[in-house]
Each structure stands twice: as structure tokens, then as C-alpha cells.
Amino acid sequence: MKVQNKSFRLAWVGLAAAALVILVLPPVLPPFYVSLITLALIYGLVATSLDILIGYTMMPSLGHGAYFALGAYTAAIMNTKLAAGFWATLPVSILIAGCFAAVLGLVAMRAAGVYFLMITLAAAMCVWGLVDQWVDFTGGENGMSGITRIGFGLDLNGTLSFHYFTSAFYIVCVGLIYLIIKSPFGRTLVGIRDSASRMQVLGYNVWLHKYMAFIIAAMFAGMGGCLYAYFNKFVGPDDADLAQCMEFFLMVSMGGQGTLIGPNIGAFIIVFLKNLASIYTDRWVMILAAIYILAARFAPKGILGLPEQLREKKKAEAGK
Amino acid sequence: MDFWINQSFNAISYAGLLFLLGGGMTLIFGVMKIVNIAHGGFYLIGGYTGYFIASTTGNFYLGIVGACVGCALVGMIFERWLLRELSGQMLRQMLMTMGITLLIQDIIVIISGGYSYTLEPPEWCMDVLEIGGYYFYVLRILMIAAAVAVYILLWFVMEKTKVGAMIRATVDNKDVAQTVGINVQLVSMGIFCLGAFLAAFAGVIGSAFTEISPGMDFEVLPLAFVVVILGGMGSLKGAAVGALIVGFIDNFARAIFPELAYFSLFFPMVVILSIKPTGLFGREWL
Amino acid sequence: MNGKNMNNGQNALFCQKLTKAFGGLEAVKDVDFRVTHGERRAIIGPNGAGKTTFFSLINGQHPVTSGSIELLGQDVTKLPAHKRAALGLGRTFQITNLFPTQTVIDNLVISAMGLMGTKFSMLKPLSSYRPLYSKAEEALKSVGLLERDSVLIKNLSYGEQRQVEIAMALISRPKVLLLDEPTAGLSPAESHMMSEIIKGLDPSITILIIEHDMDVALSVADYITVLHEGRVFMEGSADEVRGNTRVQEIYFGEE
Numbered sequence: 001m002k003v004q005n006k007s008f009r010l011a012w013v014g015l016a017a018a019a020l021v022i023l024v025l026p027p028v029l030p031p032f033y034v035s036l037i038t039l040a041l042i043y044g045l046v047a048t049s050l051d052i053l054i055g056y057t058m059m060p061s062l063g064h065g066a067y068f069a070l071g072a073y074t075a076a077i078m079n080t081k082l083a084a085g086f087w088a089t090l091p092v093s094i095l096i097a098g099c100f101a102a103v104l105g106l107v108a109m110r111a112a113g114v115y116f117l118m119i120t121l122a123a124a125m126c127v128w129g130l131v132d133q134w135v136d137f138t139g140g141e142n143g144m145s146g147i148t149r150i151g152f153g154l155d156l157n158g159t160l161s162f163h164y165f166t167s168a169f170y171i172v173c174v175g176l177i178y179l180i181i182k183s184p185f186g187r188t189l190v191g192i193r194d195s196a197s198r199m200q201v202l203g204y205n206v207w208l209h210k211y212m213a214f215i216i217a218a219m220f221a222g223m224g225g226c227l228y229a230y231f232n233k234f235v236g237p238d239d240a241d242l243a244q245c246m247e248f249f250l251m252v253s254m255g256g257q258g259t260l261i262g263p264n265i266g267a268f269i270i271v272f273l274k275n276l277a278s279i280y281t282d283r284w285v286m287i288l289a290a291i292y293i294l295a296a297r298f299a300p301k302g303i304l305g306l307p308e309q310l311r312e313k314k315k316a317e318a319g320k
Numbered sequence: 321m322d323f324w325i326n327q328s329f330n331a332i333s334y335a336g337l338l339f340l341l342g343g344g345m346t347l348i349f350g351v352m353k354i355v356n357i358a359h360g361g362f363y364l365i366g367g368y369t370g371y372f373i374a375s376t377t378g379n380f381y382l383g384i385v386g387a388c389v390g391c392a393l394v395g396m397i398f399e400r401w402l403l404r405e406l407s408g409q410m411l412r413q414m415l416m417t418m419g420i421t422l423l424i425q426d427i428i429v430i431i432s433g434g435y436s437y438t439l440e441p442p443e444w445c446m447d448v449l450e451i452g453g454y455y456f457y458v459l460r461i462l463m464i465a466a467a468v469a470v471y472i473l474l475w476f477v478m479e480k481t482k483v484g485a486m487i488r489a490t491v492d493n494k495d496v497a498q499t500v501g502i503n504v505q506l507v508s509m510g511i512f513c514l515g516a517f518l519a520a521f522a523g524v525i526g527s528a529f530t531e532i533s534p535g536m537d538f539e540v541l542p543l544a545f546v547v548v549i550l551g552g553m554g555s556l557k558g559a560a561v562g563a564l565i566v567g568f569i570d571n572f573a574r575a576i577f578p579e580l581a582y583f584s585l586f587f588p589m590v591v592i593l594s595i596k597p598t599g600l601f602g603r604e605w606l
Numbered sequence: 607m608n609g610k611n612m613n614n615g616q617n618a619l620f621c622q623k624l625t626k627a628f629g630g631l632e633a634v635k636d637v638d639f640r641v642t643h644g645e646r647r648a649i650i651g652p653n654g655a656g657k658t659t660f661f662s663l664i665n666g667q668h669p670v671t672s673g674s675i676e677l678l679g680q681d682v683t684k685l686p687a688h689k690r691a692a693l694g695l696g697r698t699f700q701i702t703n704l705f706p707t708q709t710v711i712d713n714l715v716i717s718a719m720g721l722m723g724t725k726f727s728m729l730k731p732l733s734s735y736r737p738l739y740s741k742a743e744e745a746l747k748s749v750g751l752l753e754r755d756s757v758l759i760k761n762l763s764y765g766e767q768r769q770v771e772i773a774m775a776l777i778s779r780p781k782v783l784l785l786d787e788p789t790a791g792l793s794p795a796e797s798h799m800m801s802e803i804i805k806g807l808d809p810s811i812t813i814l815i816i817e818h819d820m821d822v823a824l825s826v827a828d829y830i831t832v833l834h835e836g837r838v839f840m841e842g843s844a845d846e847v848r849g850n851t852r853v854q855e856i857y858f859g860e861e
Contacts, residue, residue, distance in 0.1 A: 060411055107590050110597035114410055118355050118549055122589060125542030129582015136579065182731040184724050191716045194705040197667060201699075202720030203691035203778065209725075242538045246357070246418045253415055285426040292419025293402065296412045 014261065022167050031159040035231075038163045040264075040271040041170040042228050047251040047263035048177050049220030054249075055258030056181060057213045058193045063104060063120035065245030066127040067097040067218040071225025072235045073131055076144040079229070085151010090226050097222025098215050100127075105214040109207065124245045132237040143236025147229055156230075166227060173220060178260060180216070189213055246292075254295045256302030265303060325454055327575055328568070333460035335567025336467030337529065340522035341540060342547030342559040343474065344515030350491040350554025351511040353410065357417040358398065359544055360537030361424035362516045365391045366523025367532030368428055371437045380442050388520045395516025399509050407508070421537060429534050436533030439524065463525055470518065471560055478556065487511065491554055543570065546585045550592055552602025561600055617676065618643045618782050618812035619664065624673035626656075626663055633659040635836040637673070641782075644809055648827030649816045650847075652856055656836040657816045658700060661784050664814075665697045666690045678781060692721055696780030698771045700787045700816070704759045710770055711755040714742035717774040745777040749803060765796040772803060783807075785815040789822050801826055824848070832856075 022041065026034045046068050053059045071093035078084040078092060108119045131138040138144065149156045156162045180186050188209050192199050196206050229235050238244065251270055256262030273291070278284040295302075301309055345359045366387045374383030398420055406412045445459045478484035489497040490507045498504050526532065526540070547566050551558025565588060573584035592600060621639040625632065634656045641647050649657050662668040664675060666687035674683045682690050705713050715738045719725045724735060732738075746752045749769045759767065768788060775783060788804065789797040801822050807813065817823035823830065824844045832839040832847060834856050840847065847853055 054411075103590075107593045110593065114349070114353055114355055115549075115553065115598065117410065117414065118545060118553070119589075119593060121355070122542060122545040122549055123586060125545065126583050126586035126589075129542065129585070130580065133581050134579040134583075179731070180728045182733075183728045184719055184730075184732045184735065185726055185728045187712070187716060187732045188719070188725050190708070191705050194707060195703050198699070198703045198705070199716075199720070200667060200687040201665060201691055201697045202717050202774070203688050204720050204725065205686070205688045212726075242357070242541065243422075246415075249411075250415060250418075253411065283426060283430075285422050285429075289419045289422035289426060292415050292422065296406065296415035296419060297402070300409070300412055 018264075022170075023164075026160055026163050034159050034163050036271055036275055038159075038166045038231055039228075040268045041166050042224050042231060043248070043251065043271060044264035044267035045170055045173050045227075046221045046224035047248055047255070047267045048174050048260055049217045049224070050248050051252050051257060051260055051263045052177065052181070052189075052213055052217045052220075054252050055260075056186065056193060057189045057210055059109075059210060059214060060117050060249075061108075061120045061214070061217070062117055062245050062249060063101075063108075063124045064217070064221050064248045065240060065242075066124035067101060067221035068225040068228070068244070068248070069127055069131060069235075069240030070097045070100055071222030072229040072239055073138060073144070073225075074222075075226040075229035076147050076235045077137065079147045079150070080144055083150070086149070086226075086230060087151055087153070089151075089229075090223065093222045093226035094219045095222075097225065098219040101215045101218030105211050109211060109214065121242075121245065124240070125242060128237060128240040128242070131240050139236075141237060143234055143238075145234045147233045147235070149230050149233075162231065166231065169227060173223065174260075174264070177220065181260065185209070185212075250292060250295065252302075254291070254299065254302055256304030259302070259304045262302050262304045322454075323575075327571055329454075329456060329460065331568040331571035332564070333457075333463045333567075334571055335563040336463040336465075337522055337526055338543055338547050338566055339467045339560055339563035340470060340518050340525070341544045342551070342563055343470065343556060344518035345544050346548045346551065346554055346556065346559040347474075347487075347511050348515040349548065351487060352403075352407070352413075352508050354403070354413045354417065355410070356515065357414065357541065358420040358424065359515065359519050360539075360541035361421040362391050362395065362519035363523040363526065363540050364424060364428055364532065364534070364537045365394060365516075366520025367439075367527035367536065368432055368437070368523075369520070370524035371439045371527055371532060374439055375437075380439075383439065384521070384524050387524045388517045391520030391523075392513040392517040395513045396509060399512040403512070404505065404508070425534060425537060432534070434534050436531045437527065438531040439528040441528045445528075459529065463529065466521070466525065467563075470521075471556070474556055542582060542585070546589055549589060549599055552596075552599030554603060555599070555601035558599055558601035616642050618645065618678060619814070620676040621664070622674050622676075624660075624663060624675065625671045626659055626668060627671045632671075633836055634663060637833075637836075637838055639831065639838065641812060641814065643812055645829065646813045646827045647815070648823035648830045649814060649833060650818075650820065650823055650830060651833035651839070654835075655833040657833055658786055659836075660833065661697065661786055661814075661816065665695055665784060688720075691778075691780075694779075694781035695784070696775040696778065696782070697784040698775050698786055698788060700790055702764070702767045702771060704767060704770060704774070706760040707758065709756050709758055710746065710751065710762065711739065711742050713759060713770060714745050714774060714777055715739060718742055718745075718777045721778045741777065745773045748776070749773045765792055768792060768796075768800065769803070772800075776807070780811065782812045783814070785813065787816050787818055789817065789819055797822060 021037065026037065046064065050061065050064045053061045074093040074096050075089040078089045104120065104123050108116055111119055133140060149162065152165065154161070154165065156165050188204060192206050192209060199206050247270060251266030252263040254269065255264065255266030273287065274284060277287050299306060341359065341363060345356055348354055348356050369390050370383040370387035373386040374380050402416055402420065403413060406416060441459055445462060447458045448455045449458055449461065478487060486502045487507055489502055490504055494504055523532065543566055547559055547562040550565055551562030566585060569584055569588055570581065574581050577584070617640055619641045621637055624634055624637040624639065626634040637660065651657055659668065663670050666685060670683060674681060676682065677690060677693055677695060680693065682693065705716065715732065718738050718741050743752060743755065746755055749772055751766060751769055751773070754762065754766065759770065762770065772788065785804065789800050792800060797819065804826050815823065815826060829843060830847045831841045832853055839856065840850060840853060
């Protein structure tokens with residue numbers, strides 16, 4: 001009971017801190033930091049949607065970068081070539097990411113474990129190949145620039161106004177993901193994760209539930225991609241490459257999979273470290289490498305799992 | 321007609337390179353069940369080390385040997401100090417190999433200054449051989465020969481020797497292998513070194529064939545993935561067949577629709593996996 | 607086959623020439639099997655006789671190699687497991703197979719939801735579905751575990767986990783219930799309690815029970831099928847099976 005109260009209090013403190021950073025501080029922060037927070041929110045949304053797969057369904061998909069890129073490129077192409085506004089590009093981005101997942105899922109879900117990992121990664125690489133080389137359509141290596149923030153129904157050209165728009169969007173989407181996880185459907189996914197054979201016997205179409213989760217997660221990632229295109233006003237093949245795919249994975253894994261909050265913490269840490277470190281040193285890649293290695297070596301349950309890990313270690317030592 | 325014969329020859333020689341890359345990856349997967357993202361990194365190490373050794377000593381062959389042996393040693397260090405502890409934990413291993421890849425990438429950027437290089441092979445490799453009115457580059461013929469030799473050697477070791485029997489037992493079932501007295505850790509380390517060795521070999525040849533640049537690791541990696549997935553993870557024969565398929569598709573796609581080069585790999589993968597989820601020669605119960 | 611000449615309409619389960627091969631190994635061979643509505647049938651046999659595989663064929667977790675299965679008068683040979691569950695087939699597992707990180711009550715709620723459209727709804731928390739919870743509480747009451755409702759499964763005793771297992775199989779009111787060694791690993795007292803629970807189940811439910819403990823099997827079932835090396839070795843009443851010396855050999859001889 002005591003532990004529960006404590007974690008309850010901790011949750012409120014965390015929520016208050018998040019509200020402070022996302023909603024209260026931006027007007028007094030320099031624009032550079034505000035835009036970092038905006039970016040962290042967008043990546044956080046994508047990482048949270050990936051957590052549906054990694055943490056709650058045990059489908060470690062590496063294809064998430066592909067949905068993100070598809071969403072971003074769809075928005076970029078529609079915006080620059082058709083002068084389409086946000087509310088027109090958003091549903092198309094979501095739809096394209098969802099359709100790609102629907103096709104990929106049919107194939108990838110025939111496999112499991114390492115096979116699943118590798119097939120989703122190969123699919124993501126193929127999307128990268130597409131955007132990298134289809135010069136006429138995607139700008140190839142040069143990417144696509146000149147994306148304008150039109151069709152929002154609001155003037156969002158300022159850093160701060162776009163930040164608040166993104167925040168609202170983020171809160172709604174992450175809230176929706178939270179609701180999905182707590183809903184009968186989400187609890188079903190956890191049941192499948194823990195014991196798929198049992199779920200079948202109880203009358204659940206295990207495949208269908210996983211397939212739906214796969215597509216839903218992709219749609220949120222596509223949404224994140226769309227928002228990213230408007231945020232960055234530029235998309236390039238780097239937004240679709242292996243490093244980007246792995247970075248989403250790292251955010252989830254480093255923050256703590258199966259927690260929903262963890263991936264957001266991971267996204268904030270990566271975004272801030274990456275952008276601040278690259279001001280002071282050229283060796284940002286080395287720092288990122290160290291984060292990967294340390295996270296893999298020492299934090300199997302991520303940052304949010306560290307207290308539990310320490311408790312278990314203490315218990316094990318006391319047992320000796 | 322000329323187009324088809326020339327392109328087919330190019331495809332087969334390219335497949336040779338892909339086999340060197342994918343063969344090592346598939347063996348590592350078979351024994352260790354790792355998605356080895358660092359394989360592209362080993363290719364980079366091979367290419368750059370080969371170039372630097374060959375250009376400072378002036379000896380191409382020394383470059384090949386130095387690059388392969390050096391990379392195998394690097395692989396050994398990574399396996400021993402970073403990967404072994406995580407044995408059996410798929411996601412952590414994958415994050416670790418990603419970290420290793422970035423580490424390799426950045427160290428190479430520091431040392432090379434981020435420039436791309438082309439390794440000059442000995443003159444006789446640059447010759448052209450005429451067979452039946454068609455001209456073939458000796459270097460490309462050598463690529464095919466090297467891949468065939470490696471395949472035969474690996475096949476012989478795996479099927480006919482005691483070491484091969486131990487490796488196959490480890491692929492089949494690690495726990496059983498351990499209980500019959502096979503040193504699984506040693507086998508894993510050996511296979512990881514072998515994979516690094518072969519990837520470095522591919523890197524040296526690749527740097528002579530085109531060039532070696534810091535982004536190459538992520539460029540060859542998807543090709544290696546598709547080779548291994550198509551052929552079936554853990555199968556040497558599969559890697560050979562997969563390399564041929566990818567070699568042909570990639571080569572012709574680049575010639576015919578250059579925009580869709582990588583993407584065109586996606587479809588054969590989808591087709592084969594929907595018929596056989598474990599790839600052409602993959603095992604059912606991995 | 608079993609001497610009772612029933613017409614098809616009264617079969618709860620009817621298998622013909624059922625065969626399952628794993629690679630070259632035939633785990634179940636040419637099994638003809640018939641159970642009538644409301645019957646209590648025990649399936650016994652030494653380890654490796656193919657009993658659990660047989661259950662997995664019936665409930666669709668393994669596809670059959672050849673042969674056919676009819677459940678409640680309907681051919682289900684090609685039907686996936688979840689659709690057979692929807693027809694009224696329940697099952698428990700030999701190795702406890704629950705959701706360890708969730709509470710007892712949530713395990714039951716998830717079980718209750720299996721055959722309801724609710725399982726696809728996404729926009730309301732599960733905890734707001736009160737009728738599901740009262741149904742789950744009722745089921746817990748029937749196995750005497752109501753006061754343990756908010757304990758995590760992994761913190762229950764083994765015997766309690768077995769009871770939850772039964773409650774989960776019963777909650778969606780199956781017409782045919784497969785029990786795979788419900789007393790495995792239990793103490794004699796727990797084992798006795800479990801057979802009382804099974805005996806007390808609604809008599810209209812057709813029950814197939816795999817049981818290693820001959821006494822439990824004979825006390826809950828009126829008719830017994832002996833499997834040996836994947837084949838039906840014999841079928842008969844408790845006394846007939848007890849009196850058969852060859853059954854004694856294959857079954858008791860191994861211990």
C-alpha cells in the first residue's frame with residue numbers, strides 16, 4: 001500500500017514537471033530550446049506508439065522509422081507540390097503509413113523473434129532506398145525543402161505558436177495511446193504478450209489483435225512524421241535511415257519499455273543530448289554510441305526500470 | 321543481347337561480394353541468434369584498413385590479409401567484452417551492435433578525415449579478358465572466384481570436419497551442444513571472428529571495386545539483410561542463393577529503373593517470405 | 607467403436623482417423639473417438655502417449671495432419687482455435703498458463719471477454735466495464751477464491767493458480783471442457799479438493815480430463831480411454847480398465 005502511494009505521488013510530480021516543461025516554460029525560454037522541446041514531443045509521440053509494439057505486444061518492430069518517414073514525405077510532397085494544407089495532409093500521411101503497415105504486417109507477422117526484427121528492418125531500409133534514390137519525387141539525397149505551415153486554420157509560423165499546437169496534438173495523441181493501452185483491446189494485447197496460447201483458447205483471434213496493434217502504432221508514427229515535416233520544414237533521407245529507426249528503438253529501450261512514459265523520457269534525453277552536444281563537440285556520434293552501449297549493457301529495463309533493478313540486486317545480495 | 325550478358329556477368333560478380341558479406345552474417349545469426357548491425361561496420365574497417373595498409377606498404381595482398389585479420393581481432397574484442405554477457409537477449413544485443421557500429425563509424429571518420437578512397441588493385445586485375453567476343457574485367461572474375469572459393473571452403477569445414485560438426489550442433493541447439501561438452505562460448509567467438517573476417521574481405525574487394533566511404537556501412541547493410549532473409553537465416557547455401565537473387569535484382573533494377581534500386585528488393589523479399597516465412601533454406605524451428 | 611451406438615446429433619465430440627505427425631514422428635495415430643453430451647471421459651496413458659497433443663488437435667492449437675474433428679455436430683477440422691472456443695469449447699493447460707503480471711480478477715475479466723465484442727473496444731478503460739467484473743467475481747466465488755481477487759497471479763500458491771485456471775475455463779460457459787491434468791503437482795488434500803470441484807460442475811457440460819492419477823480419473827469419469835503411443839489402446843468402464851492386465855503393464859509397469 002505504501003509503495004503504491006509513493007508511486008502515485010511520484011506520478012503526480014512527474015506530470016507536474018512535464019506540464020512545466022511543455023506548457024509553462026516555453027514563453028521564457030530562448031526559441032532554440034523551445035524548438036528542441038517541440039522536436040522531443042514529436043519524437044516522443046513516435047516512440048510512445050512504438051512502445052505499443054515493443055512493450056505491450058512483444059513485436060519488436062524496427063520499421064517504425066519507415067512509417068515516420070512515409071508520414072513526413074507524404075506531407076512534404078503534398079505540401080510542396082500540391083500546396084495542400086495540414087488538415088489535408090494529416091489524414092493522407094496516417095493512411096499511407098497505415099497501408100504500408102498493413103502490407104508489411106501480413107508478411108512480417110508470419111515470422112517471430114529475430115526474424116520479425118530483421119524483416120521489419122529490411123522493409124524500413126527499402127523505404128529509405130526509395131526516398132534516397134527516387135530523385136524526381138522525393139528530391140533524393142537533397143531531400144525536400146520549402147515546406148510551408150499552411151492550412152492549420154491558425155498562424156503557426158512562430159516557434160512558440162507551433163510549439164503550443166504540437167503540444168496540444170501530442171497531449172491528445174499520447175492520451176489516446178494511454179487509453180488504448182488501458183482499454184479492453186490494450187489489455188488483450190498484454191494478455192497475448194504474456195500467453196498467446198491461452199488467449200486463443202479463450203476465443204481471441206490472436207493474429208487479428210496483433211495485426212490491429214501493428215497498424216495502429218504505424219498510424220501514430222505516420223502522424224508524428226507529418227507533424228515533423230511541418231516542424232522542420234525540410235525532410236531528407238536521414239529521417240528514414242537505419243540510424244533514425246534505431247534511435248526510436250533506443251528511446252523506448254532507454255526510457256523503459258512497456259511504461260508509455262519511458263519512451264518520452266528517452267526522446268527528451270536523446271534530442272537534448274544530440275543537439276546540445278553537437279554544439280560543443282564533433283564527436284556527437286561517439287556519445288550516441290556510448291549511450292547505446294551503456295543502455296544495452298546496464299539498463300535492460302530502461303531508466304524507469306532502474307529502481308526496480310537496484311531493489312532486485314539488493315535483494316539478491318541480501319539473499320546471499 | 322550484349323546488354324543481358326554484360327549485366328548478368330556484373331550481377332554474378334556483385335553477388336560474389338554480397339555472398340562474402342551475407343555469408344558471415346548468416347553464420348553469426350545461426351550460431352548466436354544476433355541481428356548483427358555491426359556487420360556494415362566490419363565492412364568499413366576492412367575497406368579502410370585495406371586501403372591504408374596497401375597504400376603505405378605498396379602491397380595489395382598485404383592489405384587484404386592485414387584488413388581481414390585485423391578486423392577479425394576487433395570482432396573478437398567486441399564479442400568477448402560487449403556481446404557475450406548479453407547472450408540470448410535479442411533486443412539488448414541489437415542495441416549493442418548498433419552502438420558498436422556508431423563507434424566504428426566515428427573512429428574511422430577521425431582517422432580517415434571522412435574522405436572516400438579507392439584501392440588500386442595490382443595491374444593484372446585491371447586487365448580485360450576476352451571470351452567468345454565478350455570482354456570481362458579480371459577483377460570481377462576474381463570476385464566470383466573468391467566467393468566460390470570461400471563457399472567451398474566453408475562448406476567443407478562445416479560438413480566434413482569436427483569443428484564444423486560442433487558448429488552445426490551449436491546452431492541446432494545451444495543447450496544440448498553445451499551438455500555434450502562443446503565450448504559454445506568459444507564457437508560463438510570463433511564464428512563472430514569469422515564473420516568479421518569475411519565482412520572485411522568484402523570491404524577490401526568493395527573498396528577496390530568501387531570505393532570506400534564513411535556511409536558505406538549503412539549502404540551495404542540492407543543488401544546483406546535481404547540476402548540473409550531471402551536465403552534463410554543460418555544457412556550458407558541460402559546466403560549463396562540469396563546473394564545471386566539480390567545481385568541480379570539490384571543490378572538490373574539499377575540499370576532499368578535507377579530510382580527504385582533499393583525498393584525493388586522489397587518485393588522479392590515479400591514474395592518469398594509470404595511463401596516461406598523462414599526464407600528459402602531457413603530452418604523451421606529456430 | 608465404444609460400444610454405445612449413438613447417432614451423430616448427440617455427439618459432443620467425434621473424431622475420425624485423427625493423425626498428427628511432427629516431422630517423421632507421429633504423436634497421434636488414427637484415433638477414432640466419440641464423446642456424447644454430458645459425458646465425463648477420462649483419458650489416461652503413460653508419458654508420451656500423445657494425450658496433450660490430442661487435446662491440442664481437438665481445440666485447434668495444432669493443425670491436424672489427417673482425419674476429421676466434429677464438435678457439437680459441426681465439422682471443425684479446419685477451424686482456428688479461437689473459433690472453436692466460440693462454439694463452446696474450453697480448455698485448461700497442464701503447465702499453468704495464466705497472465706502472471708495481472709491480478710486474479712483481471713485474469714478472469716480477460717477470460718470473460720474472450721467471446722464478447724468488447725474485446726475490440728479501445729476508448730474506454732477496461733476497469734469501467736462493471737458487468738464483466740461482477741461476472742468475474744461470481745466465477746471466483748464458485749472456486750472459493752473471492753477474497754484473493756486483487757492479488758497478482760505470480761503471488762498465488764500453485765494450488766490457487768490451478769483453481770484460477772478452472773475458473774477461467776468456466777467463465778465463458780463452455781459446452782465441452784478439456785481439462786489437462788488439473789491435479790498435476792498438487793498435494794493430496796488439494797488434489798482431493800480439485801476433484802470435488804470437478805465433480806460439482808454443471809452436469810450438462812461435457813468434460814474430457816487427462817489425468818495421470820488413476821484414482822482421480824476413476825472418481826470423476828464414468829468412461830475411460832487409454833492412449834498408448836498415439837493410438838487408442840482400449841476404451842471401457844472404470845472396472846474394465848482396472849481389470850485389463852495389458853493396461854496394467856503399459857500404465858503401471860513404467861513406474
